[in-house]
Amino acid sequence: MKAMYGYKDGSGDYFITIDTDKCDGCGDCVQACPYGVFEVIVDDYDDEVGAVTSDQKNKLKYTCNPCKPEGSRHADFPCVKSCSQDAITHSW
C-alpha cells in the first residue's frame, strides 16, 4: 500500500509516501530523521511499518525545510538515504 502523508495548501503539495509493501519496519528512518517525522506503527492490517507521525504530517514543508537547502537532491535527504528498501519518497 502506498501511504501518502502530508498536505496540499495554497502554496503547494508536500507529501512523503511510504510504500508499505516495500517497508520492512526496520526503523532506520526514525533514527535518521533529526526532527522526529517518522515512527513505526502497526497498521490496520496488522503489519509493522513506518509512518509519518500525526504531529508532523501537517508541518512537513516547515519541518523538512532544513534538510532541503538549495541544490539538494532527493537521494540526499537523510530519511531517503537511510531506507534500504527504497520505500520513502518525497513529493517536493
Next chain:
Amino acid sequence: MAKEFWRWREYNWHEPEIDWKEAGVISAGVDVGSVSSQAVVMADGKLFAFSNMRTGSNSPESAQNSMNWALDGTGMKLEDIQYVVGTGYGRVNVPFANRTITEIACHARGGNFMYGNTVRTILDMGGQDCKAIHCDERGKVTAFLMNDKCAAGTGRGMEVFADLLSIPIEEVGDLSLTVEEEPPPVSSTCVVFAKSEASGLLREGWPKNKVLAAYCSAMAHRVVTLLERIGVEKEFAITGGIGKNAGVVNRLKDELKIETLTTDYDSQIAGALGGALFAKAAYEKSKK
C-alpha cells in the same frame, strides 16, 4: 437569534423490517469526525440503523450521543451490540469501542459495501479533511492520501462561504449551478484569501450564485489536483458531506471527465459502516 447558515440537518434512521433479536451478529461502527459524527448498527452484515449529527466539543460524549440516537426507537441497547469499532479523528474517544481502526481503512471497506466491489477510487470530502483512497475488490486499501491541514476543499471551507453569503449550506451547491455562464474560478485556493476575494466581488456587484460558482469551481479544481497526485482509477465514488454538494461534484466530474458510482445508502455513513463491517469480522474471528 441570528440564523446559523452553516448548520445542516441532523437525522437518524432505522430499518423497521429487521427484527434484530433474530440476528446472529450485531456489530456497530462509530465515526467521530471533527465536524460530524455517525453511528451505524448492522445485523448480520445488513444495515439496521444509523445517525448523523454534529460533533460536539466533547468527543466521548459525541460518540455516546450518536450511538444512542442511532438506537433510538429500536428497542436495542448498547449491551446488545457484540462488537464496536471506533474510527475517525476522534476514534480514541469512543469509550465503548472494542477496537479502533483508521478512517482510511473504514472508508475503503464501507465504500466497497455501498458502491459494490468494482469501486477502486473513493474520494471522501469531509468536514475538515479530504481523503483519496485506492482499494481492491475486497475493500482493502492499496493507496491513500489524506489532507487535513488545509481548509480548501473541506466542509469547513464551504461553511465559511455559506456564512459569508447567508445561504443555508445545503443550498450552496445547487445555487452555484444556476448561473447562465460559468465565471472564472476565484484565484486563491486559500479559504481566507478566497473569502476576501469574494467580498470584493460582491462589492463589485456579483450576484451570490456567481460568487458561489466561482468558489465551487476553484474548490473542484483543487480537489482534482489533489486526486491527480494519487491517480483516479475507475470505478470512482464520492462520499462525505461535500459529496452531496452538486456544485463541487459536478464540476469535479466535468474536469476529470469521469462518471461516479451511485448508492442507495447515505454517502456520509461510509466510515461508520466500514467500521461496523470490521466489527462483524472481528467478532466472528474471536468466536472461532
Next chain:
Amino acid sequence: MITAGIDLGAKTIKGVILKDGKIVSKLQVPAGLDTTETAKEMFENLLSQASINKGDIHAICSTGAGRKEATIATESVTEVTADAKGAFHLYPNARSVIDVGAEEGRSIRCNEKGKIIDFAVNEKCAAGAGAFVEAMSRALEVGIEDFGKLSLKSTKEVPMNAQCAVFAESEVVSLIHSNTPTEDISRAVHDAIASRITSMVRKVGFENDVVLIGGVARNPGFVDALHRDLKTEINVPEDPDFIGALGAALIASEK
C-alpha cells in the same frame, strides 16, 4: 534629488517621498478595490503633504504584489529587492531580513554589501502571514492592537495543532470552551506563526543582524515569539510597514 517609492501590498498601499536620503513624506492607505486609483490618489496626497510638485520627482518606483497596477510608477522592483535595500540602508549590519505582511512572509539573506544571496517566500496560505494573527484575534474577540501585548502576559505554553487559519479558529474556540486563559491562547497563536516564519528563515540560513519589517513587525507578541525561537536580537525599525516603499524610493534615486 527627490524620488518616491510605492509599495502595493495585499491589504494596504504605502508611499514615501525621499529627499536627499531622508523620508519627507509617508502615507499608508487601505488598498481598496481599484489599486491603480488608490495608488494615484495616495500619491497626490503624499505630494501635497510635503508641499512638493509632481515635476520635482525624479523617479517613482513601485514594489509589492500589486506593483504592476501602479501606472504612475516609472519603474518597478520585486519585494525582495526593495526590502533588502530598505533594511540594509537603515541597518548596514543587516544580514537577514524578515518581512511579514498581511498575506505573505519572506526571508532574505544578504551579504555585507546588501546584495541578496538567497530568499524564501511563504505565500498563498493565510497561516504563513499576518492574516493568521488577524483571524485569531477576531476569534478571541480581542482588538489586533492588544492581541500581541496580551500574549506577553502568558505564563503557560499551550500547543496549537492546526496549521490552517480556518481550523485554528475552531481550535481557539474549543480552547476558550475548556477555559484556557486568553493570554495563553494568544501566545500559542504567536508561537505558531513565528515557527512557520523561522522555518523559512532557517531554510535560507540566518545570520546576524536580523531585521524584521512589514506590518506584523508592529506586533510585540510576534517579535517576542520570533526572538525566543531564533534566540537572537530582532531589530525592528520605526515604521516597519514602510521599509519596502523606502527601498523602492532608494532604488529610484540610483538611476
